[in-house]
Amino acid sequence: MNLKNLYNYNNITVEYKxxxxxKKQNKEKEIQAAILIQKCFRGFVVRKKYLIFKYYIKYMQNQIQMLSCKFLLKKMKKAKSEEQAILYLSDNATKIQKM
Structure with a gap:
């Protein structure tokens, strides 16, 4: 081997290295980029699920509150009608007594 070939061989070796x-650095960057993308996507999915659950929980709370208000309204109407019936009967009793 002459000196020129040896020098070229050395350059090729350095270039190869x-x-x-x-290539190793690029592979590491690609791995880190993939990890970052997965991390962001998983976070997005979790946040989306959280918002959906939050919406349905709020919806269910509103429905339960509406049903309890309807039940309370029926109860109050029934109590009012019973009270009016008692007043009507007592008013009739006083009218009869006045005669």
Whole structure:
């Protein structure tokens, strides 16, 4: 081997080593990028599920509150009608007594 071939061989070896090193660095960057994308996507999915559950919980709370208000309204109407019936009967009793 002459000196020129040896020098070219050395340059090729150095070049190869730098290419291998760059390839490893690029692979590491790709892995980190993939991890970051997965992390962001998983966070997005969790936030989306949270918002959906929050909406349905609020919806259910509103429905339960509406039903309890309807029940209370029926109860109050029934109490009022019973009270009016008692007043009507007592008013009739006083009218009869006045005669």
């Amino acid at each position: 730098t290419l291998v090193k760059e």
